[in-house]
Amino acid sequence: MSLPKTYIHSYNCITPLGFDIENTWNKLIQNRSGLTENSSYDTATGIIDNEVLETNFRNNFPGKTPLTRLEKMIFLALLPLTKKHSVTKKSLLILSTTKGNISALQNHHTLPEEVFLHTSAKKIAQHFGFGTTPIVVSNACVSGVMAVIVAKRLLQSGTYDNAFVIAADEVTSFVLSGFQSFQALSKNLCKPFSSARDGINIGEAAAAVYIDTQATPESFEILGEGSVNDANHISGPSRTGEGLFESILRCIKEAGIRPDDIDYISAHGTATLYNDEMESIAFHRAGLQQVPVNSLKGYFGHTLGTSGLLELIVGLESARNNTLIASMGSEDVGVSQAVNLIFENKKQNVNIVLKTASGFGGSNAAVLIKKLSGYEN
């Protein structure tokens, strides 16, 4: 059975570095981090400026109320995509979020409507004119990548014509306190894959992509994907990188490529002792030790479920610009299996990108993208 291919055409993001992908990319190229000191939690976090967010929102959605802060981020990320691509009767809307509007739990004695994740999805669907029931993916820190995978699969089923995939997560005391109890927060700017790495920084962002089944010269084909659970522990990754390795293998197999066809890996690279070690093992087992790799967590912080989609988008932008961005915060290679860490921005052909993600619950996900314009005849 031959399945239709799927293509990412447009993407956008709202991050502490900028209110669209252009501004975000410009800061990335300058190796500017969006992380700032957070003394309440003795760490650094990536926060989107509230005033700028409010102004942007008011300008683009005058009179639109009531929306939560997270929903405003989502609306802004999605807007340019809906201007470029029509929402049709067979458009799919997927929202990926780990905690949604969880800050609404504070100071409430009854459960406010907005803590139910599907409420946000319905608001988005209603405003932008989606006729189908929106799908919400909430799968820990692989949610963003999983949302793209789910979109691809549903498009291939023929049930939908196109998909708008959004991911969003906020920095909240709910999340910070939790990671604090895990002793997982870095006191400084995180150092992915480095010997002195001591934990994560939390960040927030919204990201959106548009996917359909029609190739265009500027689009990116989704070559393959995989998601395999470690079946080992609910918070620690498998020491042998079992699930991530399997996910990458399935990805490569579906894509029909060789490991050394991959030009760049955007790793999960959270800068915890265990995640980075596990990832390096998984990359090694998959024969990817030579492929240039970075973690973007030093620019944005760990944006939880959104990280997968946001970092994938940066990967696409890297491909578009044939530029690899330095792995912010990485000082050396301090994992047991060597990885080809990018220490300085590099100009080179970037056509095939691998994005990996791992999360609580033993979850892992990987997706391979090919830039079509790299293969013009």
Add this chain to the structure above:
Amino acid sequence: MKTNYYISSYAIIQDGMVLQNGEITRYPDTDITAFAKSLYKNLNLSYPKFFKMDNLSKLAFLASELVLPKENSNDIALVFANHTSSLDTDLKHQASISDADNYYPSPAVFVYTLPNICLGEIAIRHQLKSENTFFVFDKFNSEFMCLYAQQLLQTQKTEKVLCGWVDFLEEKYTAYVYLVTSSGDMPHTAENINKLYTL
């Protein structure tokens, strides 16, 4: 060529009742912790980790125990969904950080503030190195579950799919799990999925 898929087994846990293999067992326990423990003991389980789980995970775990043990494959994808995500545990974590003078967030609680953890627990128990995805809907969405499970099977991403609608919030709970495979009597359709979800 399209293969046909079937609902080969299913189970429901709701209102102190357990439906398995067409038979309903009623439990006299009034609270969920006691009920879960009774069911655990009745199933002759020896799995100490069970008692560390949050309510949603206990429920999902027990529901899957009613259907999975006789399967000898571990290529079983887990596709679950609910309405309240992990809110039951979210409330507990929120309570632990609400009082500045009594501020003791617990890692054992925090880890369960993600709905997909229950899938991790099932995967660990049955060594399912397979696909897990957790979705959130307004209400039980059999059309989506059917479509997605079908697509996973059709594209050979997995051999079998355990689908579940498992929801737990402040003592109100429901668990409906069903296994989709390439053999059985009950065709895998949204209509049949809905039909079976009654006690």
Add this chain to the structure above:
Amino acid sequence: MEALKQELKEKIIEVLNLEDISPEDIQDDDALFGDGLGLDSIDALELIVLLDKNYGIKLADPKEGKKVFESINTMAQFIAEKRTK
């Protein structure tokens, strides 16, 4: 010290949800981690919270935890020395 050890056993069973284990089952010098009670990384973090909540001890370096949590004996010793509650 004996009272503290007994209290510790009871608290550990409660906080770590060790069903079907009673304080009598835990010997003072039993290994808590590894093969002993089979505790894992989340349990270790919970014990750090327990030290803070019940005895006012903040473990600055979680690696220190490995030594402290070896057994009921080592825990009791540490708490007796450092407790502020």
